[in-house]
Amino acid sequence: MARVLTLTLNPALDLSVGLERLVPGKVNRTRETHLTAAGKGVNVARVLADLGHDVTVSGFLGADNDGPFLRAFESMKVEDAFLRVPGETRINAKLAEADGRVTDINGPGTAIDATDWQRLLDGLDTRIGDSRRRPDAVVIAGSLPPGIAPDNLAALTARLRDAGLPVWVDTSGEALALAIDARPTAVKPNEQELAAWAGESLDTGEARLKAALRLYAAGIEEAVVSAGPAGVLWVSRRGAWQAIPPHLAVASTVGAGDTLLAALLHGVLSGHPPEQALRLATALSAESVRHMGVGNAHADDFPQLQQQTRVRRLNDVDAGGALA
Ligand SMILES: Nc1ncnc2c1ncn2[C@@H]1O[C@H](COP(=O)(O)OP(=O)(O)OP(=O)(O)O)[C@@H](O)[C@H]1O
Numbered sequence: 186m187a188r189v190l191t192l193t194l195n196p197a198l199d200l201s202v203g204l205e206r207l208v209p210g211k212v213n214r215t216r217e218t219h220l221t222a223a224g225k226g227v228n229v230a231r232v233l234a235d236l237g238h239d240v241t242v243s244g245f246l247g248a249d250n251d252g253p254f255l256r257a258f259e260s261m262k263v264e265d266a267f268l269r270v271p272g273e274t275r276i277n278a279k280l281a282e283a284d285g286r287v288t289d290i291n292g293p294g295t296a297i298d299a300t301d302w303q304r305l306l307d308g309l310d311t312r313i314g315d316s317r318r319r320p321d322a323v324v325i326a327g328s329l330p331p332g333i334a335p336d337n338l339a340a341l342t343a344r345l346r347d348a349g350l351p352v353w354v355d356t357s358g359e360a361l362a363l364a365i366d367a368r369p370t371a372v373k374p375n376e377q378e379l380a381a382w383a384g385e386s387l388d389t390g391e392a393r394l395k396a397a398l399r400l401y402a403a404g405i406e407e408a409v410v411s412a413g414p415a416g417v418l419w420v421s422r423r424g425a426w427q428a429i430p431p432h433l434a435v436a437s438t439v440g441a442g443d444t445l446l447a448a449l450l451h452g453v454l455s456g457h458p459p460e461q462a463l464r465l466a467t468a469l470s471a472e473s474v475r476h477m478g479v480g481n482a483h484a485d486d487f488p489q490l491q492q493q494t495r496v497r498r499l500n501d502v503d504a505g506g507a508l509a
Pocket residue numbers: 374375376410411412413414415416417430431432433435438439440441442443444445467468470471472474
């Protein structure tokens with residue numbers, strides 16, 4: 186069991202709405218609705234805690250509507266180290282149609298000022314310096330709230346790396362680009378996020394692999410690229426792998442990427458062989474799309490989903506960063 190700290194600088198209450206078909210501009214009747222404490226780092230924490238790790242969640246939570254988070258953290262059995270800031274945490278709507286299409290409507294989040302940011306950094310320094318609380322790995326996941334600039338994220342990444350901690354980052358846009366320059370241990374862009382960084386479209390497996398190799402060559406030890414149903418590429422010092430998930434009927438893809446990142450980190454921290462780690466992570470992310478929320482490793486058919494996940498080592502790729 187490892188000790189993991191997840192940082193969600195811009196958490197959200199996810200209002201997940203299941204409906205037959207979304208008709209904009211009309212009254213739509215829902216099939217189900219859920220309000221869930223979420224945001225990428227919280228979703229990652231949910232999976233890691235479920236897989237048996239000792240997890241602390243932190244970041245910034247609006248003080249006025251933190252009730253669902255408190256209840257969630259209690260049931261997840263994670264330590265709540267979120268700083269409370271004035272106002273409300275954003276509510277993000279996830280409109281999931283019967284054909285698997287999801288429309289995300291994400292708010293900007295609560296503004297964070299320099300004093301709050303410094304409180305977070307000071308708290309992290311104290312935690313890192315305390316051997317009883319020092320994490321084995323830190324995950325920073327999700328967008329940045331107003332007031333936090335991409336170079337703040339880069340500085341945070343560098344600070345944690347300088348303290349000797351593995352840092353896994355999942356974000357997008359300029360924040361991702363600057364975080365990469367600060368050399369986190371791992372990043373997990375999806376196809377669009379990686380394309381924005383690479384400056385070209387990545388609609389073929391070969392283009393994605395080349396971009397993943399570029400990430401690795403840029404100093405990212407664990408370069409993980411997700412591509413929805415097309416699966417995962419993972420380039421690391423141990424080699425390069427591709428995983429293809431089983432074909433499943435999609436209910437909601439929200440949280441699939443978070444599930445993948447969490448489960449792969451679980452495999453790495455547990456010292457599992459890469460192929461086994463990637464198989465479990467890919468299968469669990471696939472499991473997550475069958476329903477709303479993150480993947481459930483206790484699903485009855487999870488062993489079969491793992492068997493149906495195809496993992497292959499890319500032998501013609503050398504980990505030095507070039508296609509042979
Ligand atoms: N339709 C699908 N069928 C099977 N597996 C899927 C499907 N969509 C996603 N997955 C699995 O989930 C992983 C992550 O999905 P994706 O690439 O969409 O991440 P993402 O865009 O970061 O997700 P999100 O931000 O919504 O959590 C994929 O690599 C794949 O293993």
